[in-house]
């Protein structure tokens with residue numbers, strides 16, 4: 130269980146750095162709203178990583194701070210980038226579900242309870258990116274449509290995030 134939690138620290142760290150790479154790409158490409166959105170997303174993943182680190186330390190299993198491999202920094206389009214983000218989230222969801230199963234099997238009730246927040250968070254995260262992807266079908270993929278989507282992402286980045294635990 131501790132190994133799985135430490136792996137999760139690395140996975141959240143990787144998510145944070147890949148969203149940072151996405152934010153940076155958006156910034157240099159001129160998608161200001163999407164850049165704000167992914168910078169915020171990167172910060173959020175860092176808070177997830179720290180949540181797991183605190184938990185490991187709290188249960189007396191000193192967290193291991195991992196080396197984080199460099200994310201890919203180039204994307205073909207904003208839509209492609211969001212698709213990659215959704216895939217990342219699906220990978221994270223799978224890892225969390227596996228941990229829930231392990232906690233259940235090991236009768237580790239505290240970890241099981243700790244993970245509930247993450248289970249709910251992942252539902253939100255996947256929905257978030259799916260909703261962004263729908264915008265390309267609804268609004269379009271030409272320059273004006275992408276500019277519109279960029280504005281929507283700017284508004285999303287400015288809006289406070291709902292806590293899944295509430």
Ligand SMILES: [Fe+2]
Pocket residue numbers: 141144173174177221
């Ligand atoms: Fe996360």
Ligand SMILES: [Fe+2]
Pocket residue numbers: 144174218221254
């Ligand atoms: Fe996430």
